[in-house]
Amino acid sequence: MRIDVLTIFPEMFQSPLSCSILARAQKKGLVEIFLTNIRDFATDSYRKVDDRPYGGGPGMVMMPGPVFACYEHVAAQSPLKGPVILLTPQGRRFDQAKARELSQLERLFLICGRYEGFDERIRIGLNAEPLSIGDYVLSGGELAAMVIIDAVVRLIPGALGDQDSTREESFSNGLLEYPQYTRPEVFRGMQVPPVLLSGDHAKIAQWRRQQAIERTRMWRPDLLEGRDDIG
Ligand code: 6GU
Numbered sequence: 001m002r003i004d005v006l007t008i009f010p011e012m013f014q015s016p017l018s019c020s021i022l023a024r025a026q027k028k029g030l031v032e033i034f035l036t037n038i039r040d041f042a043t044d045s046y047r048k049v050d051d052r053p054y055g056g057g058p059g060m061v062m063m064p065g066p067v068f069a070c071y072e073h074v075a076a077q078s079p080l081k082g083p084v085i086l087l088t089p090q091g092r093r094f095d096q097a098k099a100r101e102l103s104q105l106e107r108l109f110l111i112c113g114r115y116e117g118f119d120e121r122i123r124i125g126l127n128a129e130p131l132s133i134g135d136y137v138l139s140g141g142e143l144a145a146m147v148i149i150d151a152v153v154r155l156i157p158g159a160l161g162d163q164d165s166t167r168e169e170s171f172s173n174g175l176l177e178y179p180q181y182t183r184p185e186v187f188r189g190m191q192v193p194p195v196l197l198s199g200d201h202a203k204i205a206q207w208r209r210q211q212a213i214e215r216t217r218m219w220r221p222d223l224l225e226g227r228d229d230i231g
Pocket of ligand 1 (some may be wrong): 145
């Protein structure tokens with residue numbers, strides 16, 4: 001898979017992309033990630049990429065010219081084809097199902113916005129899909145792009161080592177995960193639940209399921225709405 005990130009802050013990506021699973025997936029050749037600076041495609045001597053909104057209002061808007069020029073330059077670097085995603089809070093919410101869908105692609109373009117948003121002709125002209133990572137406002141799309149890259153790349157077959165497993169249960173069964181414990185058996189007076197030390201695998205599975213349901217009810221009751229398999 002090839003991921004192209006278009007951003008005015010490519011340096012923000014350096015350390016997340018050079019650690020852990022993302023670093024290993026690149027070393028193994030499972031994904032190539034290219035960072036391109038939109039500002040290099042500005043046409044004036046100030047390297048301007050944003051301007052005031054027509055109709056008035058606060059803030060600045062990403063100009064279409066530099067974004068189109070950057071996209072066209074990057075797209076031509078490889079014959080691989082893929083969808084264009086705009087990182088903006090004005091979009092559908094990214095989730096695990098979307099991560100699975102994106103992980104099947106041969107190529108993906110992520111365009112990071114700053115300021116008040118993108119000139120609408122960027123979405124229309126590039127047939128781009130706006131995606132948000134949640135209902136809060138970030139200063140720009142870069143952190144959201146990193147979240148999406150992480151969630152997508154770890155789903156590419158071979159990206160996870162044996163030690164990592166696919167900790168996807170929380171969202172593949174639609175429940176939060178059960179609590180986990182490791183050594184020691186007693187830590188600062190807090191005991192590991194005895195059932196986990198019992199060796200009775202059926203009882204452990206039953207306890208974990210019940211814990212998962214309880215926690216979901218406590219912290220994410222929205223995940224249980226409309227489910228008739230949970231009492
Ligand atoms: Cl994709 N961008 C920005 N600026 N803020 C966000 C977001 C994206 N997703 C949630 N908040």
